[in-house]
Amino acid sequence: MxxxxxxxxxxxxxxxxPREECGVFGIYAPGHDVTRLTYYGLYALQHRGQESAGIAVADGKKVQLYKGMGLVSEVFSGDQLNNLRGHIAIGHVRYSTTGASHPVNAQPLLFRYAGGMLGLAHNGNLTNVTELRSRLMATGSVFQSSTDSEVIVNIIARSAQNGLEDALVKCMIDIKGAYSLVIITENKLIAVRDPHGFRPLCLGTLGEGYVVASESCALDTVGAGLIRDVQPGEIVVMDENGLESIQVLKPRKRAHCIFEYIYFARPDSFIDGFNVNxxxxxxxxxxxxxxxxxxxxxxxxxxxxxxxxxxxxxxxxxxxxxxxxxxxxxxxxxxxxxxxxxxxxxxxxxxxxxxxxxxxxxxxxxxxxxxxxxxxxxxxxxxxxxxxxxxxxxxxxxxxxxxxxxxxxxxxxxxxxxxxxxxxxxxxxxxxxxxxxxxxxxxxxxxxxxxxxxxxxxxxxxxxxxxxxxxxxxxxxx
CATH class of the missing domain: 3.40.50.2020 (Rossmann fold)
Incomplete structure (x- = not known):
């Protein structure tokens, strides 16, 4: 004592x-207004980051993105939300723990690679990012931002010959540190959590669809029901075939961030089975x-x-x-x-x-x-x-x-x-x-x-x- x-x-x-981290949100829900639901979900996660906000939406053929600096209410207007149409979406609110507070570092990040389009939103920090970035640059990679999240995207793109899921498996073997990811393609939503489970990530249902978020309060806000937390070392794929879980890495010693309970998380959230309040x-x-x-x-x-x-x-x-x-x-x-x-x-x-x-x-x-x-x-x-x-x-x-x-x-x-x-x-x-x-x-x-x-x-x-x-x-x- x-x-x-x-x-x-x-x-x-x-x-x-201490400064806030970031918040991520993702939804696969055909028949729902996923753009506005993501907007509301980000509102619920606004306490996790106030520097920038962004939403990427997919309709089966393409992925569209809008992001900017400021609070969720400052970045998005009704017209911008109306222009983002589809049945899959991911969103992000950011406080910069790596990379400067600058528009180019706002997320989600959106890229075109051999397999199509890929958007990614990340909560956490990689601990071997300097080594990985140097290795990628030495073999021709070009970086637009200073975030470690772009390193993840580059590793995925380089390993995607046998499909995105296989690329994610290889990526998880390479990267170290903290990462809760939501990833969008033209027809899939994917959630990933690091093998220690540093940062929170939960999974819920909305009708026949699925929702993932940094905290369960965001699920409550959009009317989704909590199923469970994404497990450390797990990949969850949501598409027209339903939900598939891939346990890539055996959970190492769990290391959930204790500060989520002390300060960061909203009191009405459940994280890894415990109510924060x-x-x-x-x-x-x-x-x-x-x-x-x-x-x-x-x-x-x-x-x-x-x-x-x-x-x-x-x-x-x-x-x-x-x-x-x-x-x-x-x-x-x-x-x-x-x-x-x-x-x-x-x-x-x-x-x-x-x-x-x-x-x-x-x-x-x-x-x-x-x-x-x-x-x-x-x-x-x-x-x-x-x-x-x-x-x-x-x-x-x-x-x-x-x-x-x-x-x-x-x-x-x-x-x-x-x-x-x-x-x-x-x-x-x-x-x-x-x-x-x-x-x-x-x-x-x-x-x-x-x-x-x-x-x-x-x-x-x-x-x-x-x-x-x-x-x-x-x-x-x-």
Missing amino acids: AGCRPGSTNGILLPDK MVRREMGRVLAGEYPVDADIVIPVPDSGTAAARGFAEASGIPFEEGLMKNRYIGRTFIQPSQEMRDLGVRLKLNSVREVLNGKRVVMVDDSIVRGTTSGKIVAMLRDCGVKEVHMCLSSPPITRSCYYGIDTSNEDELIAARLSLEEICRSIGADGLYYLSLDGLLNIFGNSRDNFCTACFDGNYPVEVAKPKETGKYSLE
Whole structure:
């Protein structure tokens, strides 16, 4: 368990959350308006990426694509949706974990190869992408983007002489790291998940058709029923013959991303058999058991700490209150040209309720601290409201390592828990106490599945090997 109670304050002023990954959606549903259903599915996955969005649609003869920078609602209009017609579609919302935030890197990617047309949308990061790209370029491949997703497309195209499914099998043997893929051809929808199962991917039905998505909340949004998760190492092919499952690689040690449950996934989603909201509530209950703080009220940092705060309140018997209000109309980060405007930015997103907070000893629950910047501003905001004590409780262990599998958790020298002790972090955010959920407490929530998760950002145990060269001190991938 990790907790401390120091005294003085210090201010650090940088963003304080891991960045979203990406979201993918695919549908094979003759007789349905697959373009609009994909649009709605991407809306449900918008929390996974806000930089760009795209939809590719196939009608049996051709594949059409439209994509652009911005939110789903900004990229697509009614006319654009009307022009994309067919019975198969894939979609993507993106936050760039590899490749710059640029229109050429927006997905899906669409290519013409010997077998016809192929579109691909990818969630995750390849760890051997540098080696693969160099090998492909040495033998004549030309790349239009800087994403690792285009490397996957090139490998597929080079191995497609005996059909797309055979090419995918060969591709899965070559590539390493995290990938959940949805692939579209003129007449097929294909879903692929890496053999560790890093990134989520689920499968559902819509009438006689099929839907795949990063999270089950997208299936719910379009009226599809959840069947199961795509298994690690599995290819699922959906076409006029129905559904075919190909277990290409035996599932290696499962390494589902634990941060999906802590922060990234929507609370109403089911991922690998667990409801995200219920897991988060249990995190709060376990946290309360590990640290019985004496306080008057429990408040969440909305929305990331809400479920855990409710669990903490239930287990501790301390009343749950909404002491911070979130502005629901704040979207992507706006330009903040001065320090004064950066400080104001937190108050545009969150405001405190003085009547709830004044004179109280407060437990404030959030999911994590990455850099320690926003947390300090929120604590200062509570002090301004007359709060007597602020005890910061986090429903995750300290983040001390970078992620290489599709989440942007910053370089290790930017991670506050990698640089400072617990007491130093507590002083830097100005709290009276700082308490992290223990790793054992977190994993025990999952019972017999506790060994099925990637926890590298907490303990440095990378499922796909990561080397640390002595000459640089920086982590690199092998």
